[in-house]
Amino acid sequence: MIVVRVKKELIGPKGKFNLEVDFKVEKGEFLTIFGRSGSGKTTILRMIAGLEKPDEGYIEFDGKVYFDSSKKINIPPQKRNVGFVFQNYALFPNMTVFENVAFALDKKKKENIEKVEEVLKLVELYNLKDRYPSSLSGGQQQRVALARAIIKNPDILLLDEPLSALDYSIRIRLQDELKKIHKMFNLTTLLVSHDKPEVFKLSDRVIYLEDGKIRKVGTPREVFIGKSISGKFSFYGTVLDIRKSDTVKIVTVDINGNLVEVITTTEDLNIGDEVLVGAKAFNPIIKKIN
Amino acid sequence: MLEVLKQIDYSPFLLTFKLAIITTLFLFLIGLPIAYFLAYSKFRLKSAIEAAVALPLVLPPSVLGFYLLLITSKNGFLGKLWQEYFGHQLAFHFEGIVLASIIFSFPFMVHPLTAGFRSINKSLIEASYTLGKSKLETVFRVILPNMKPAILTGITLSFAHTIGEFGVVLMVGGSIEGETKVVSIAIYDAVEKIDYTTAHVYSAILFGISFFVLLVVYMLNKRFEVR
Numbered sequence: 001m002i003v004v005r006v007k008k009e010l011i012g013p014k015g016k017f018n019l020e021v022d023f024k025v026e027k028g029e030f031l032t033i034f035g036r037s038g039s040g041k042t043t044i045l046r047m048i049a050g051l052e053k054p055d056e057g058y059i060e061f062d063g064k065v066y067f068d069s070s071k072k073i074n075i076p077p078q079k080r081n082v083g084f085v086f087q088n089y090a091l092f093p094n095m096t097v098f099e100n101v102a103f104a105l106d107k108k109k110k111e112n113i114e115k116v117e118e119v120l121k122l123v124e125l126y127n128l129k130d131r132y133p134s135s136l137s138g139g140q141q142q143r144v145a146l147a148r149a150i151i152k153n154p155d156i157l158l159l160d161e162p163l164s165a166l167d168y169s170i171r172i173r174l175q176d177e178l179k180k181i182h183k184m185f186n187l188t189t190l191l192v193s194h195d196k197p198e199v200f201k202l203s204d205r206v207i208y209l210e211d212g213k214i215r216k217v218g219t220p221r222e223v224f225i226g227k228s229i230s231g232k233f234s235f236y237g238t239v240l241d242i243r244k245s246d247t248v249k250i251v252t253v254d255i256n257g258n259l260v261e262v263i264t265t266t267e268d269l270n271i272g273d274e275v276l277v278g279a280k281a282f283n284p285i286i287k288k289i290n
Numbered sequence: 291m292l293e294v295l296k297q298i299d300y301s302p303f304l305l306t307f308k309l310a311i312i313t314t315l316f317l318f319l320i321g322l323p324i325a326y327f328l329a330y331s332k333f334r335l336k337s338a339i340e341a342a343v344a345l346p347l348v349l350p351p352s353v354l355g356f357y358l359l360l361i362t363s364k365n366g367f368l369g370k371l372w373q374e375y376f377g378h379q380l381a382f383h384f385e386g387i388v389l390a391s392i393i394f395s396f397p398f399m400v401h402p403l404t405a406g407f408r409s410i411n412k413s414l415i416e417a418s419y420t421l422g423k424s425k426l427e428t429v430f431r432v433i434l435p436n437m438k439p440a441i442l443t444g445i446t447l448s449f450a451h452t453i454g455e456f457g458v459v460l461m462v463g464g465s466i467e468g469e470t471k472v473v474s475i476a477i478y479d480a481v482e483k484i485d486y487t488t489a490h491v492y493s494a495i496l497f498g499i500s501f502f503v504l505l506v507v508y509m510l511n512k513r514f515e516v517r
């Protein structure tokens with residue numbers, strides 16, 4: 001289990017604010033931090049990895065104290081057993097795919113070579129092992145970064161929006177892959193994401209971060225849907241357009257790229273609002289589209 | 291024609307290259323840690339160090355040479371120490387002009403290296419740390435291999451600049467045959483003695499070498515970029 005209780009003053013666009021969080025990650029759990037840009041998500045991951053120092057607080061991994069401001073303990077990143085996938089992947093341009101992954105291990109031992117090859121096969125990169133990162137697609141680079149981060153069996157895998165730069169179909173595939181790897185190694189994982197479908201698909205629990213504070217914690221369903229609607233048929237979307245028609249309004253909503261029009265009488269709706277579109281009293285039909 | 295070329299004394303070239311190679315080697319070893327510090331440290335007085343490093347760019351060689359002469363001569367503190375340990379003063383000896391060249395070419399090594407260190411994406415360095423590699427190992431396996439053009443530029447500029455220096459070497463080294471008389475000084479000497487043939491040959495060779503060195507650098511840099 002990983003215990004994180006940290007505080008750090010950050011300087012955002014609107015001035016200083018405090019990042020102050022307190023949470024635990026259970027062994028094998030897939031936890032996601034969700035929040036708007038600038039809410040402090042990356043900073044939390046960086047503090048766990050030891051790349052950034054909290055002003056005060058306490059970080060513990062399975063009983064080992066990594067950071068304790070009251071006892072002046074601050075273990076350097078090299079000695080924390082974390083796997084970190086950076087937002088920009090941070091692959092070493094001077095090394096091949098194989099060398100990038102092998103870099104995580106000690107110098108060339110026989111069994112290490114086999115281990116690297118095994119992991120490369122797992123993420124379907126074995127055929128590209130002698131290529132340099134600059135000649136790979138975004139999705140491939142992402143998988144190299146993932147392979148490099150998991151090869152040492154980290155106590156926790158930290159993923160900073162690893163899929164946000166990729167287009168939709170690749171993203172879906174890599175989400176499946178992440179899930180597979182998470183299950184396979186029972187890897188404790190902390191993901192940063194601001195894609196709700198992704199959060200739903202992958203996480204056991206989600207932390208909703210707002211301006212450096214935890215606003216809600218729970219399963220994605222609890223956090224995002226809450227108890228305001230009891231129906232099973234509901235979608236998140238963004239308001240694109242509002243037209244007035246007699247006494248009602250016709251609202252165009254973007255639900256993950258699908259546009260729908262909904263009639264409503266709700267007063268305080270604005271363009272750009274996040275809304276929940278749901279139906280209570282009928283049974284939706286589901287049909288497989290090939 | 292060939293006869294004339296054969297009669298010319300080429301030893302100043304040997305001396306010049308010996309000087310340039312030794313100077314560049316020392317500069318590289320000293321310049322690396324300093325550039326690393328300048329690129330990454332948040333030390334408050336860093337600007338003062340940066341200014342000191344850049345000073346040889348703006349100081350007239352004669353000013354630099356004058357101070358160096360004061361330090362390295364028999365009564366200067368370095369010259370004195372040298373005299374005690376090695377039995378001769380620093381000034382007017384090969385070691386003296388090596389020291390002078392190192393100081394004179396300092397910014398030509400440190401500036402490209404600092405720029406090189408700064409060009410490395412911070413997340414590459416952090417990735418290496420999270421993968422368990424020490425700062426030193428990160429420098430040698432991640433940072434330096436990814437700043438090859440900067441290293442090459444630093445080495446070449448220092449080398450070429452050392453070959454081409456005149457004022458400082460003359461002040462500190464005098465013009466002692468086989469000890470401190472490098473090509474640039476030999477050319478000056480030849481002209482003074484109205485030996486234009488020697489001056490011509492020396493100058494042409496230096497011209498050719500300088501161009502060739504720069505050509506190689508630009509070609510290599512292009513290759514690095516392609517990758």
Ligand SMILES: Nc1ncnc2c1ncn2[C@@H]1O[C@H](COP(=O)(O)OP(=O)(O)OP(=O)(O)O)[C@@H](O)[C@H]1O
Binds near residue numbers: 010013037038042052
């Ligand atoms: N070391 C620091 N000191 C002070 N402020 C910082 C520091 N690091 C980051 N910040 C500021 O804190 C805020 C949160 O940064 P952070 O990178 O954690 O946000 P984020 O939630 O990851 O955002 P995004 O979704 O855009 O990646 C930003 O406004 C940033 O400028």
Ligand SMILES: [Mg+2]
Binds near residue numbers: 041043160
């Ligand atoms: Mg971020």
